[in-house]
Amino acid sequence: xxxxxxxxxxxxKAICIDCLNxxxxxxxxxxxxxxESASPQLRQIxxxxxxxxxxxEERIFSFMQQRGWYQVQSADPQQVHQTRSEFQPVGTQQQVxxxxxxxxxxxxxxxxxxxxxxx
Amino acid sequence: xxxxxxxxVMDLSDQLHVESTMIEKLGTYINxxxxxxxxxxxxxxxxxxxxxxxxxxxxxxxxxxxxGSIGQMAASSxxxxxxxxxxxxxxxxxxxxxxxxxxxxxxxxxxxxPGVPGIYGGSGISSSGYGMGSGSGxxxxxxPSVPGIYGSSGISHSGSFGMGQSGYGMGGxxxxxxPGVPGIYGSxxxxxGFGSGSSSGFSGMGSWMGSGSGxxVxxxPGVPGMYGSGSPxxxxxGVSGGFGMGQSGYGMGSGSGxxxxxxPGVPGIYGSxxxxxGFGxxxxxxxxxxxxxxxxxxxxxxxxxxPGVPGIYGGGGQTxxxxxxxxx
Numbered sequence: 001x002x003x004x005x006x007x008x009x010x011x012x013k014a015i016c017i018d019c020l021n022x023x024x025x026x027x028x029x030x031x032x033x034x035x036e037s038a039s040p041q042l043r044q045i046x047x048x049x050x051x052x053x054x055x056x057e058e059r060i061f062s063f064m065q066q067r068g069w070y071q072v073q074s075a076d077p078q079q080v081h082q083t084r085s086e087f088q089p090v091g092t093q094q095q096v097x098x099x100x101x102x103x104x105x106x107x108x109x110x111x112x113x114x115x116x117x118x119x
Numbered sequence: 120x121x122x123x124x125x126x127x128v129m130d131l132s133d134q135l136h137v138e139s140t141m142i143e144k145l146g147t148y149i150n151x152x153x154x155x156x157x158x159x160x161x162x163x164x165x166x167x168x169x170x171x172x173x174x175x176x177x178x179x180x181x182x183x184x185x186x187g188s189i190g191q192m193a194a195s196s197x198x199x200x201x202x203x204x205x206x207x208x209x210x211x212x213x214x215x216x217x218x219x220x221x222x223x224x225x226x227x228x229x230x231x232x233p234g235v236p237g238i239y240g241g242s243g244i245s246s247s248g249y250g251m252g253s254g255s256g257x258x259x260x261x262x263p264s265v266p267g268i269y270g271s272s273g274i275s276h277s278g279s280f281g282m283g284q285s286g287y288g289m290g291g292x293x294x295x296x297x298p299g300v301p302g303i304y305g306s307x308x309x310x311x312g313f314g315s316g317s318s319s320g321f322s323g324m325g326s327w328m329g330s331g332s333g334x335x336v337x338x339x340p341g342v343p344g345m346y347g348s349g350s351p352x353x354x355x356x357g358v359s360g361g362f363g364m365g366q367s368g369y370g371m372g373s374g375s376g377x378x379x380x381x382x383p384g385v386p387g388i389y390g391s392x393x394x395x396x397g398f399g400x401x402x403x404x405x406x407x408x409x410x411x412x413x414x415x416x417x418x419x420x421x422x423x424x425x426p427g428v429p430g431i432y433g434g435g436g437q438t439x440x441x442x443x444x445x446x447x
Binding site for chain 2: 009030048
């Protein structure tokens with residue numbers, strides 16, 4: 001973390017981090033509100049607000065990326081390949097009688113970490 | 120809109136507080152950022168939250184019209200740099216001038232869980248239109264091997280009005296980082312609040328206190344990071360106005376960005392952005408006005424740097440205060 005020369009206030013980067021965290025938090029709250037709304041109209045409103053929040057999130061994230069403040073790491077191709085091979089056999093949505101899950105199915109290994117947190 | 124369920128009303132109220140706080144917070148940030156592109160972005164985001172707020176207020180108004188029992192919630196709660204007020208002007212109720220929305224203790228979390236990286240207490244927001252909004256974003260402490268941002272967005276604000284109400288807020292406190300847990304601790308603890316009192320024929324007293332944001336006991340050896348760096352504590356004012364007997368308002372913003380002291384071998388930024396501002400205002404007609412008192416102090420203090428610990432210590436502690444008294 002580099003010191004902010006104008007250190008009597010938050011740095012632009014710290015502000016971005018905070019704003020991004022807030023947007024993430026609000027999207028999760030809105031999602032919960034939508035799920036728990038009995039009124040279809042209110043549910044739709046929360047979904048719309050959630051979308052707007054995600055757009056804010058995306059813009060802040062993009063800005064941070066442009067500034068080099070939010071680095072993401074590409075997935076390991078080997079892990080991608082492994083995940084692909086584990087889930088390839090699923091041809092239909094329903095299991096047929098006698099269907100045998102491939103080894104490891106249901107207990108996947110090597111799943112990349114969620115992209116949410118890469119600090 | 121048909122009658123809302125109890126849960127829906129609570130969710131609407133919670134979300135309105137969240138949106139109003141975001142608008143307020145973004146207004147503060149817009150004035151702080153140095154990058155014009157970021158400023159424009161934050162203005163867009165702020166407008167987005169303003170639209171969300173207005174949409175939700177409309178829902179409440181529609182529901183209240185359907186029930187005929189609740190007054191209208193004012194949509195004018197938020198402006199740049201102003202704290203939100205949820206105000207219910209007594210539509211169908213006798214003397215119902217206020218909406219009591221106590222949203223205390225929002226976003227509290229006893230502690231993160233070992234092995235669970237994430238954001239803890241990141242957006243704790245607590246606000247209330249009456250009384251106290253307190254204890255948002257508090258977090259007892261991070262857990263070893265849990266990197267993350269702790270207590271980063273603790274926001275608490277409250278507004279009170281009427282006779283003798285006071286509001287105070289405290290946000291973003293954090294007991295302390297843990298060895299082996301790099302991160303940002305208490306970085307965005309922000310407290311704002313205001314209280315206003317007004318009355319006719321008698322006294323109104325408003326008081327405001329915003330304190331203890333972004334405090335941090337101290338960094339831990341081997342834990343680089345930013346500690347208590349960006350915690351503004353500010354308040355727009357104890358405001359008191361009315362007729363009669365001597366009103367007083369005071370505002371106190373204190374204790375932001377304090378840090379017990381850096382630890383040898385822990386480079387970082389310590390207490391650098393503690394900012395405190397506050398003002399009090401008092402006015403009265405007909406009798407005496409006592410004058411506002413607004414101590415704004417103790418920002419960015421730091422016990423002292425430690426030999427061998429490079430960094431910025433208490434660099435930006437800023438205190439400003441304003442008070443004004445207007446005897447009639």
